[in-house]
Amino acid sequence: MVHRGKLSAACKPCRSRRLKCDQQKPSCSQCIRGKRECGGYRDVDAMRVHDQTEEVMKKNSPSSHSSASSSSAAPQPQKRRMPRNNAVVLRQVSAPIADQGTAFMLARWMDQGDVDGERGPVGTFIPQVIKTPSGRAVMASLNATGLAALSNIRMSQELMLSARQQYVTALAETNAALSDQTQATSDATLVAVTFLGLYELLTCNGPPLLDRYLTHLEGCTRLIELRGSDQLKDTIGLGLFTHFRTTIVLGGFWLKKPTPSFLFDLTKESFAYRGGSAQTDDELFLLIAKVGDLCARLRDGALIQPVKFVREALKLDAELNAWAMGVEPRHRYTVLSVPKSTDALTRYASFRHIYGNTYHVYPDTVVSSWWSNYRFARLILLELICWLCDHLARKNEETGAEYRQTYERSSVLSRQLAEDVCASVPFQLGVSKESAMEDLKSPRTGGVVHLIWPLFIAAGSVGASPAMMEWIIQCLFKIGHSVGIQQALVMSSSLLSGKDLNWLPDL
Numbered sequence: 001m002v003h004r005g006k007l008s009a010a011c012k013p014c015r016s017r018r019l020k021c022d023q024q025k026p027s028c029s030q031c032i033r034g035k036r037e038c039g040g041y042r043d044v045d046a047m048r049v050h051d052q053t054e055e056v057m058k059k060n061s062p063s064s065h066s067s068a069s070s071s072s073a074a075p076q077p078q079k080r081r082m083p084r085n086n087a088v089v090l091r092q093v094s095a096p097i098a099d100q101g102t103a104f105m106l107a108r109w110m111d112q113g114d115v116d117g118e119r120g121p122v123g124t125f126i127p128q129v130i131k132t133p134s135g136r137a138v139m140a141s142l143n144a145t146g147l148a149a150l151s152n153i154r155m156s157q158e159l160m161l162s163a164r165q166q167y168v169t170a171l172a173e174t175n176a177a178l179s180d181q182t183q184a185t186s187d188a189t190l191v192a193v194t195f196l197g198l199y200e201l202l203t204c205n206g207p208p209l210l211d212r213y214l215t216h217l218e219g220c221t222r223l224i225e226l227r228g229s230d231q232l233k234d235t236i237g238l239g240l241f242t243h244f245r246t247t248i249v250l251g252g253f254w255l256k257k258p259t260p261s262f263l264f265d266l267t268k269e270s271f272a273y274r275g276g277s278a279q280t281d282d283e284l285f286l287l288i289a290k291v292g293d294l295c296a297r298l299r300d301g302a303l304i305q306p307v308k309f310v311r312e313a314l315k316l317d318a319e320l321n322a323w324a325m326g327v328e329p330r331h332r333y334t335v336l337s338v339p340k341s342t343d344a345l346t347r348y349a350s351f352r353h354i355y356g357n358t359y360h361v362y363p364d365t366v367v368s369s370w371w372s373n374y375r376f377a378r379l380i381l382l383e384l385i386c387w388l389c390d391h392l393a394r395k396n397e398e399t400g401a402e403y404r405q406t407y408e409r410s411s412v413l414s415r416q417l418a419e420d421v422c423a424s425v426p427f428q429l430g431v432s433k434e435s436a437m438e439d440l441k442s443p444r445t446g447g448v449v450h451l452i453w454p455l456f457i458a459a460g461s462v463g464a465s466p467a468m469m470e471w472i473i474q475c476l477f478k479i480g481h482s483v484g485i486q487q488a489l490v491m492s493s494s495l496l497s498g499k500d501l502n503w504l505p506d507l
Helices: 012-017 029-034 044-048 053-059 064-073 084-091 097-108 122-129 135-154 157-178 187-202 211-233 235-255 261-273 280-300 306-326 365-395 400-423 445-450 452-459 466-482 486-496
Strands: 334-337 358-361
Touching: 012 029, 097 122, 097 135, 097 157, 097 445, 122 135, 122 187, 122 235, 135 157, 135 187, 135 466, 135 486, 157 187, 187 211, 187 235, 187 486, 211 235, 211 261, 235 261, 235 280, 235 365, 261 280, 280 306, 280 365, 306 365, 306 400, 358 400, 365 400, 365 445, 365 452, 400 452, 400 466, 445 452, 452 466, 452 486, 466 486
Parallel strands: none
Antiparallel strands: 334 358
16 A cells, blocks of 8 residues: 555646646636636545555566566556545446436435335335336436436536436426326326435535525425325325425424424324324324424514423423334334544544444434434424523523523433434444445435434534534535535535524524
């Protein structure tokens, strides 16, 4: 092994001309100004240490001298070394560019595990929905999303151009389906809208982080309402509803909008198709919706009575804790330990994909998303409690001690939840019970999209330490480059510059 020292991450034209490269996407400013093809940037971390074992063996083999003379007469094209983290794309290089996105998505975002069909991730329904009249919209949106992810991983302008072309096609196909009375409320059209929203997360290039995504989410909400009770009568429709109702509520957190009443009505109606009573994910949805509604009331003057508001929030936090304690064993996770690294953790050192010395292993990606949503909602609730208790403690000295105690208890819980969010990342990066090594070829990697917002919230929570903040910054950076979610890179940069999500109003 040889250490190559400090390498430049600049694009090839800038390196050859010794120009300062600003590494903008899709092309740097120097190449745009000079009307040159940029070609993307190098993965410096992956190239810093180079394995020369094979080169040395060849150099010292008996045939090395004869081969050297022939190679000097006819030089061979130099092969570009691919970063280890991008090894996944080797499976797509033999396919035409137009098909690589679909292949990538089917390989990486479709893990189902042992969860029944009514609760499977959206990807598990693709084989059925692509056979319908709106199937072309699904395939175009799926391919656009996959090409965008691959483009981010490989830093390829060519792939991003193809992704944009596929996105335009997907929009046209989806709009055509929406204009047809029969296809508008079909399963395929709803899935197509979903992947269009995911495309916006993968191609997010700066704040605001959710505007374009929320536009597609609004369309999804409207479709769920139009589909009504009929969507609950078959496995695919019930599965899609189960997935999207939580997505709609989580989107409402940022808009501070209450949960639409039709989601509650359809959820209660769905019990009849699931054995007649609420299940684990039904109960969680109802609790998350309550937290979302509480946040929505911040905008409507509920802080006129902050004491009452704190009591209500504490009661809701206790209900969330009761849900977590009551989850049946098959939907729990396993906590595993690894030797704690003694290396100093900075953004300039190698990233250690396990925070601290423990990580979680879940039954499947659906269950892991339940826990991520639970921690996300509870972190926001605890942040709200701490915020109000700090205000009340400073406002009234007589009752200040009580509110400071509540603040301290809530901050301890917040810290534990933030650590649990960090501990859930390795599973999505391919870590298992058998091995603590990450596997970026794992079909679970697509599920990490459910973690980027919990990570962002955890970094800005009252319980986050500087070391945790630093780890989350690096983690989001890795997710952006290794899984291809551009929004994670924007979040990492925002946290690095000290800009967390300040969503609470001023008191």
